[in-house]
Amino acid sequence: MILNGGMDGFEWTGPRDFAGTVLVQLSGAVLRPGIAEVPFGVTLSEIVDIAGGLPPSHRLKALLVGGPSGGILPPEAMSLVYDHENLERAGAHIGSGSIVVVDQHSCVVDLAAVLTRFCADEACGKTIPCRIGLRRLAEIGSRICEGQPRGDEVTRLSDLAHDVAASALCAHERRATLALASLVRYFRDELDAHILRNSCPAGICHPKADARAGATS
Ligand code: SF4
Missing domain, CATH: 3.10.20.600 (Ubiquitin-like (UB roll))
Structure with missing residues (x-):
């Protein structure tokens, strides 16, 4: 140009x-x-x-x-x-x-979990909320994808994403929370499908029901 x-x-x-x-x-x-x-x-x-x-x-x-x-x-x-x-x-x-x-063939919950895990790996480690908080966020994403939610994961996810972003020393930490925060803001139905019904609308994740079926077969 x-x-x-x-x-x-x-x-x-x-x-x-x-x-x-x-x-x-x-x-x-x-x-x-x-x-x-x-x-x-x-x-x-x-x-x-x-x-x-x-x-x-x-x-x-x-x-x-x-x-x-x-x-x-x-x-x-x-x-x-x-x-x-x-x-x-x-x-x-x-x-x-x-x-x-x-x-429609991709799962936004899986996508957000993978992205957050990547961003956690990419953190330089200088700031504790980033170093540990992103890893905890990634774990929440993985638990939801694997059909192993613990209690009120949506509130835990929202609160932690907010706290991690608020304590950011650089743009990486603030932005690394966006993917999972997007789920709460825009894709609550997909989150609920995973957490409440052990179901992945795109058929990508392996909710608990599938894991149990596999373990007993
Ligand atoms: S906020 Fe930035 S400086 Fe701090 S650990 Fe994360 S990537 Fe490193």
């Missing part, structure tokens, strides 16, 4: 208070994954269209926006304008510019 239009061309691209372009990586359930340069001010829906949208018969379940420490947003977020403020308000961030389209 800069090479083609010079500085003025770049400055006049996108909204006046948020000029310029951003590189986004599109992956997941899209027809043409890849990297695109888009002006700030476009919607998530317009960005997903650049990747050809979802394959036929695939239904949008969620959007992981911001990379491994990003937020998992519901389908309604497709109308969201892609800029820092809007994404932060929705519980995500631009981060690495990654947008992963999640369809």
Whole structure:
């Protein structure tokens, strides 16, 4: 964009208070994954269209926006304008510019648990709430996926995610809580299916009922 239009061309691209372009990586359930340069001010829906949208018969379940420490947003977020403020308000961030389209074949609970475990492994260890808190959060996610919830996991998850984010020394810790916090905010039905009914709507996790059946067969 800069090479083609010079500085003025770049400055006049996108909204006046948020000029310029951003590189986004599109992956997941899209027809043409890849990297695109888009002006700030476009919607998530317009960005997903650049990747050809979802394959036929695939239904949008969620959007992981911001990379491994990003937020998992519901389908309604497709109308969201892609800029820092809007994404932060929705519980995500631009981060690495990654947008992963999640369809009905993936489990958002499993996704959040895996992402939190990754972020826990990536913590440098300097801050105790981050070093230990992220690991405890990841364990809660794993317990829910494995059908082994202990008591009121949703409250425990919400409180711990809040406390860990509030004690953050750097952006990693604050953002690493977003994925699991997104579940409470947007995907309570999927959480309840795992916790209350030992059921994974996408058939990815192995709730307790399945584990018991396996143990006795
Ligand atoms: S908050 Fe940042 S500095 Fe502290 S342990 Fe986590 S990654 Fe390291």
